[in-house]
Amino acid sequence: MNPSFLTLLRMRWQLVTTLLLLAILMGVGVTLQTTPRFVSTARVFLATPSWNGATRNSAEASPFRGDDFARSRARSYVRMAGDVDLARRVILKLGADRSPEALAGAVTAHLIPDTVLIDVSVADVSAPEAQRLADAVAAELAAQILALETPSGSRIPTVEPVITQTADLPEQPSEPDVWNNLTLAVGLGLLAGVTGAVLIPQRPGSARSVRGPGKTVRERSFR
Numbered sequence: 347m348n349p350s351f352l353t354l355l356r357m358r359w360q361l362v363t364t365l366l367l368l369a370i371l372m373g374v375g376v377t378l379q380t381t382p383r384f385v386s387t388a389r390v391f392l393a394t395p396s397w398n399g400a401t402r403n404s405a406e407a408s409p410f411r412g413d414d415f416a417r418s419r420a421r422s423y424v425r426m427a428g429d430v431d432l433a434r435r436v437i438l439k440l441g442a443d444r445s446p447e448a449l450a451g452a453v454t455a456h457l458i459p460d461t462v463l464i465d466v467s468v469a470d471v472s473a474p475e476a477q478r479l480a481d482a483v484a485a486e487l488a489a490q491i492l493a494l495e496t497p498s499g500s501r502i503p504t505v506e507p508v509i510t511q512t513a514d515l516p517e518q519p520s521e522p523d524v525w526n527n528l529t530l531a532v533g534l535g536l537l538a539g540v541t542g543a544v545l546i547p548q549r550p551g552s553a554r555s556v557r558g559p560g561k562t563v564r565e566r567s568f569r
Contacts, residue, residue, distance in 0.1 A: 362539030369538065373531025382519035385469045386476040388484035389511035392416040392423075392462040392491075395502055413462050416505050419495075420457045420464060423507075427455035427466050427487050436482045453483055463510075473516045480513035 394412030426432060433449040436442070442449070452469045466484040470476035488507035495505040 358542075361542055362536070365539035365542060366532065366535035369531045369535025370528065373528050383469045383471055384473040384476045384516040384518075385467050385520040386473070386480040386513040386516050387465050387467040387511075388480045388509060388513040390423075390464045390466060390484055390488055391508045391510045392420060392464070393506040393508050394462075394504065395506050416462045417457070419505060420462065423464060423487065423491055424455045424457055426490060427464075427483060428453045432483070432486055432490065436479070436486050439486070440478065440482055442479070449479065449483075452479070455487075468513075469520065473519075477513045477515045484509055484513070 394416050428450050430446045430450045433453065434446040437444065437446055437449060449468075453466070454469075455464055455466045457464050464487075466480060466487060468476050468480040468483055470479060488509055491505060491507045492503055496503040
């Protein structure tokens with residue numbers, strides 16, 4: 347008769363424990379070898395000054411319609427934040443010692459759902475540099491949006507980006523995520539240990555007799 351699942355785990359607890367400890371050690375090793383990176387975020391508000399009764403002579407003029415218009419355009423603005431050309435202009439203005447491709451790859455931007463707010467984040471190994479770059483990328487993005495959304499011959503832009511929150515100075519690195527790494531390592535270690543305990547073929551050991559009250563029970567050990 348094959349041993350039950352719990353019996354297998356009891357019999358092979360050393361295998362499960364060994365694989366669990368190995369996975370934890372690997373998780374710690376990966377965490378220690380990962381270069382810490384700090385993420386700083388600036389926030390851009392998309393105002394729509396031309397979408398009101400005072401500045402837009404149209405029956406459709408409404409701040410609410412303006413917000414809808416800004417949100418529909420915001421997907422394009424989010425993509426623009428990570429453009430290499432935009433990163434190149436930021437590097438030229440700051441004199442930063444990095445390639446445009448590297449900076450563009452460190453930039454992330456997303457539109458906060460149901461708002462006209464865009465968060466622009468930059469990751470760097472230095473917290474002050476991440477802050478400086480995030481402010482510069484947000485400012486350059488705002489300037490590009492303003493240039494694109496100001497009609498020729500008009501002083502009032504269709505969408506006017508306003509930086510409502512300058513980049514923060516991060517106190518703790520965002521990478522590596524120590525707790526996530528260790529949690530993942532524990533989960534993988536347990537999975538590997540349990541799988542190994544169940545799937546590794548069992549080798550029958552020596553049979554032994556166990557005497558119980560009024561009968562003899564043949565018990566076979568498994569290794």
